Amino acid sequence: MQYLPNILFAILLIVGIGFFTKNVRKLFRNIKLGKSIDRSDHSKLRWVNMINIALGQSKMVRRPVSGFLHIIVYVGFIVINIEVLEIIIDGLLGTHRVFSFLGGFYGLLISAFEILALLVLIAVIVFWLRRMVLRIPRFWNKEMKGFPKNDALYILYFEMVLMSLFLIMNATDTHFQQANSGNIISQFISPLLANTNAETLHIIERSAWWLHIAGILVFLNYLYYSKHLHILLAFPNTYFANLDVKGKLNNLQSVTDEVKMMLDPNIDPFAAPTETENDKIPEKFGAEDIFDLNWVQLLNAYTCTECGRCTSVCPANITGKELSPRAIMMKTRDRIEEVGKNIDKNGHFIADGKVLTDTITSEEIWACTSCNACVEECPVNIDPLSIIIDMRRFQVMEKSAAPQELNTMMTNIENNGAPWQYNQLDRLNWKDEK
Amino acid sequence: MNVPTMAEMMAQGKQPEILFWVGCAGSFDDRAKKITKAFVKILNKADVNFAVLGTEESCSGDPAKRSGNEFLFQMQAISNIEVMNAYEIKKVVTACPHCFNTLKNEYPQLGGDFEVMHHTQFLKSLLDEGRITIQGGAYKGKRITFHDPCYLGRANEVYEAPRELIQKLEVELVEMKRCKSNGLCCGAGGAQMFKDSEKGNKDINIERTEEALEVKPDIIATGCPFCNTMMTDGIKNKEEEQNIKVLDIVELIVNAQDL
Numbered sequence: 001m002q003y004l005p006n007i008l009f010a011i012l013l014i015v016g017i018g019f020f021t022k023n024v025r026k027l028f029r030n031i032k033l034g035k036s037i038d039r040s041d042h043s044k045l046r047w048v049n050m051i052n053i054a055l056g057q058s059k060m061v062r063r064p065v066s067g068f069l070h071i072i073v074y075v076g077f078i079v080i081n082i083e084v085l086e087i088i089i090d091g092l093l094g095t096h097r098v099f100s101f102l103g104g105f106y107g108l109l110i111s112a113f114e115i116l117a118l119l120v121l122i123a124v125i126v127f128w129l130r131r132m133v134l135r136i137p138r139f140w141n142k143e144m145k146g147f148p149k150n151d152a153l154y155i156l157y158f159e160m161v162l163m164s165l166f167l168i169m170n171a172t173d174t175h176f177q178q179a180n181s182g183n184i185i186s187q188f189i190s191p192l193l194a195n196t197n198a199e200t201l202h203i204i205e206r207s208a209w210w211l212h213i214a215g216i217l218v219f220l221n222y223l224y225y226s227k228h229l230h231i232l233l234a235f236p237n238t239y240f241a242n243l244d245v246k247g248k249l250n251n252l253q254s255v256t257d258e259v260k261m262m263l264d265p266n267i268d269p270f271a272a273p274t275e276t277e278n279d280k281i282p283e284k285f286g287a288e289d290i291f292d293l294n295w296v297q298l299l300n301a302y303t304c305t306e307c308g309r310c311t312s313v314c315p316a317n318i319t320g321k322e323l324s325p326r327a328i329m330m331k332t333r334d335r336i337e338e339v340g341k342n343i344d345k346n347g348h349f350i351a352d353g354k355v356l357t358d359t360i361t362s363e364e365i366w367a368c369t370s371c372n373a374c375v376e377e378c379p380v381n382i383d384p385l386s387i388i389i390d391m392r393r394f395q396v397m398e399k400s401a402a403p404q405e406l407n408t409m410m411t412n413i414e415n416n417g418a419p420w421q422y423n424q425l426d427r428l429n430w431k432d433e434k
Numbered sequence: 435m436n437v438p439t440m441a442e443m444m445a446q447g448k449q450p451e452i453l454f455w456v457g458c459a460g461s462f463d464d465r466a467k468k469i470t471k472a473f474v475k476i477l478n479k480a481d482v483n484f485a486v487l488g489t490e491e492s493c494s495g496d497p498a499k500r501s502g503n504e505f506l507f508q509m510q511a512i513s514n515i516e517v518m519n520a521y522e523i524k525k526v527v528t529a530c531p532h533c534f535n536t537l538k539n540e541y542p543q544l545g546g547d548f549e550v551m552h553h554t555q556f557l558k559s560l561l562d563e564g565r566i567t568i569q570g571g572a573y574k575g576k577r578i579t580f581h582d583p584c585y586l587g588r589a590n591e592v593y594e595a596p597r598e599l600i601q602k603l604e605v606e607l608v609e610m611k612r613c614k615s616n617g618l619c620c621g622a623g624g625a626q627m628f629k630d631s632e633k634g635n636k637d638i639n640i641e642r643t644e645e646a647l648e649v650k651p652d653i654i655a656t657g658c659p660f661c662n663t664m665m666t667d668g669i670k671n672k673e674e675e676q677n678i679k680v681l682d683i684v685e686l687i688v689n690a691q692d693l
């Protein structure tokens with residue numbers, strides 16, 4: 001019976017990590033539903049970006065207040081997790097504070113954890129106030145109803161609880177308090193419990209310990225369903241992000257091949273196609289569903305933190321249009337998830353009569369000015385514009401469904417080489433006009 | 435006004451230093467034509483050996499590409515590139531950030547490798563080389579705010595060249611709340627210029643104009659014919675056209691020195 005806690009702990013750990021692994025594999029599978037795109041170039045530059053933007057949080061501080069608070073939570077999260085290592089060893093071996101043999105250094109470490117835990121607690125409370133009391137508009141756009149709103153709050157509550165548990169655990173650890181090394185914050189909590197008997201203290205301490213580790217495992221498994229997945233995916237996402245200048249839209253090689261053929265006077269347009277050409281399934285132009293997006297765009301969707309920074313700077317959204325770049329990413333993720341569940345159920349994807357363009361409407365995609373403000377602003381280098389452009393491509397090249405005025409503009413370009421109805425031969429008239 | 439075409443140059447066996455890519459707005463839009471002419475005045479004054487394509491120029495394809503019509507874009511791009519390559523053009527300067535972006539970033543993959551500069555970058559280089567001088571003159575002491583064109587700013591990270599030129603005019607350069615990489619779009623990009631806006635509660639150019647009005651400028655400086663139209667419309671809408679002028683940077687330079 002003496003080993004019961006150790007066994008329970010091991011089971012908890014295995015189940016927690018097992019589920020997490022399962023979700024990670026699903027994540028890989030789903031991201032791979034996207035089309036291939038080569039992002040194996042410039043690995044040095046990519047590492048630099050990842051270190052600056054994901055590890056160094058360089059784009060977060062474009063908004064100084066939330067950027068600073070986020071850095072506290074982020075550093076706290078990473079550093080306090082060192083403590084988890086101790087918890088795991090203690091849990092498996094039945095030891096108590098196995099690292100305490102480090103003496104003064106251990107005290108220093110735990111002090112740092114305690115200070116960070118307090119700072120994280122404060123930061124998270126401020127985050128909550130920003131959302132719920134100050135009601136900062138970007139947290140209240142229309143896509144932030146239901147789960148997306150609650151998701152953000154759950155995470156904040158979770159962090160509040162985890163940090164409190166950590167401090168309570170230390171405050172109720174009589175030996176630890178007696179050693180008086182590292183209890184820099186918890187020493188102020190423990191007097192509050194001075195009248196509690198030793199037995200109760202021990203029970204509180206043990207409960208806090210168990211809840212803390214169980215909480216961490218639950219949190220780990222909650223990630224997959226949450227915007228909080230960014231704490232993992234921010235790294236690959238910034239690594240694989242587009243490195244070109246923002247103004248450059250990708251070139252559709254399949255179109256180039258066709259255009260070159262059309263313009264080549266040596267090719268007989270009426271010649272019977274060769275056999276290999278016949279065999280090729282003509283590529284769909286642009287994106288109708290997630291399968292038409294590339295895997296980096298799908299990775300983008302899973303990485304989105306739903307922070308709404310993109311939407312808060314989007315000229316279309318600011319002026320009341322339907323378009324919200326954040327919603328583009330959220331709808332994309334929802335559709336990937338829907339497809340993923342379809343695959344879970346059927347073993348492979350069975351057409352469900354739905355597509356991404358059901359939820360991302362034309363009104364949204366035609367409101368975009370391609371200004372790149374969203375791309376510039378995103379703290380984890382997500383590119384909502386690329387999805388919008390791919391969807392326009394589908395609308396125009398597959399469906400001929402551009403807004404009427406744009407069709408006129410395009411006809412003009414085709415006929416007279418300008419978006420308006422002017423004759424190309426008049427192009428130099430300005431020279432002699434008064 | 436001396437505006438040689440590439441065809442004329444070729445006939446004389448000459449090769450210009452730069453090709454001035456005028457663009458559709460610069461060729462046909464009444465307001466933008468003034469910008470085109472102002473730029474030519476400076477080129478003439480500085481004795482820059484330039485030429486235009488004239489009737490051989492055609493839309494860069496930017497609005498088609500941003501509308502999702504990759505076919506039309508590539509048709510335009512490939513035939514423009516053929517013309518430019520036939521003239522062995524090496525360096526292109528344009529007063530339109532959309533043409534600038536497309537030629538610079540989207541033509542190379544289709545066989546068009548040119549050095550492409552926005553007119554403000556080119557003027558800055560002329561200034562640095564001592565080929566032009568810019569002095570205060572008419573605008574000395576005026577409050578000027580610069581509206582960053584998305585396709586010059588965020589798209590290509592050119593923020594300083596236009597500002598350095600403005601500062602040479604001995605004016606007070608005031609920045610709007612959203613400027614440089616945070617600049618707010620005028621509402622014309624992504625082919626919006628050619629369509630009605632989608633349903634909303636405000637036009638983007640009005641939002642941007644209000645922001646410009648906050649800094650109480652005498653002049654709103656632009657570097658893009660479309661931004662110019664949008665901001666001019668915004669100022670008219672606010673009935674401020676008597677007090678505030680919307681001018682391209684080249685117009686500022688030309689007017690200041692009465693070229």
Ligand code: SF4
Nearest residue numbers: 314368369371372374
């Ligand atoms: S690029 Fe489009 S979606 Fe992004 S901020 Fe600009 S208008 Fe909004």
Ligand code: SF4
Nearest residue numbers: 304305307308310378
């Ligand atoms: S796309 Fe980027 S900026 Fe927009 S909500 Fe997602 S993480 Fe935030």
